[in-house]
Amino acid sequence: MRRILIPVVMVVVVALLVWAGVHNLRSRRVAMQQAQQAQVTVQKDSDAMPEGAVTADLKGKAAPGFTLLDLSGKKVSLADYKGKPVVVNFWATYCGPCQLEMPWFQEFTKKYADKDLVVLGIDDEDGVTKEAVAKAAGKLGVTYPILFAEGKVGANYGVGDYLPVTVYVGKDGSVVAQTPGAPSKDEMEANIRKAIGL
């Protein structure tokens, strides 16, 4: 009895220790990968998008019209840019990833100026002053129109709590891409080229 029981107990103990070690190692590897991911990349992982990142899928549909005020108090409508490729970018002053991607939009407005690319930034947050928005835009070197969200414009574009959300509108006025979260610069340019029709 003892001859059998002792080896069995030892095998069980060793197996449990090995299992605990392997489990611990796996957990550490996962934690390390997550830490590296957080340190290295800001590109969104579409699988990790929270549920409800956008509340409406607009792809292939006509971009909802709007008329909003810009920083100088001038009315700006989507209809003003009929026949041009338009990027509509919803952002907020508190949003780090928004601040990361806005200079890229600025860069692409210059790169594709000969293709009539238009970028419209729509600040979508509560309780912010016009001065704070102007200061943030200035600090980011943004010169494209910055508008203030009003009424249902955000909801019409599927914007919930998750910012940024960017909608790429083709020359025919239909949505060619809709991206919640900051994309990679390459992905952003690919969507811009889609909107231009390249």
Next chain:
Amino acid sequence: MKRQGTGNREQGLGKLAAIAALVVSLCLFARAQDIQFGEKRAPAGKGHVSYAPEVAEVNAGKASVVELRFRVDEGFHVNSHNPSSEMLIPTALKLEPAVGVKVLGEEYPKGMAFKLAGETLDVYQGEFRVRLRVIAPKGPSTLTGGLRYQACDNAACFPPRTVAVSVVVTGK
């Protein structure tokens, strides 16, 4: 003599079984700790930050420290109390005036560096604790308020939110 030998063997086997049971228990305990943090917490929900309700015992009438514990959901971060940019919203505690207990000060933890494409943010991730220096009278007093924060993942952000805070400070 033989009976004594059998008894020793049984004792030996008993010890082995006890050691095995202990090892099994330790492994299961370690596994259980991985699954749940074992703390009663207000649900984070869509807010991505939860608060562990506190009951603190302090020396009545003497300055004491009470810790408030918060946890940021995995994959998210909130700005520290001293964010890297003036445009970012700091994590900050706002307590309601309480009867009896006096709050002398708040101490926030240092943030950790979070690199965002060349920019280094100062954030809290996982668990973080805000320390309160208080003087409480004898008996229980309740401090209530909220922690305002603004959460992001590595690609997008949520609007600023406030998680309710309540701590019972009992002076002994």
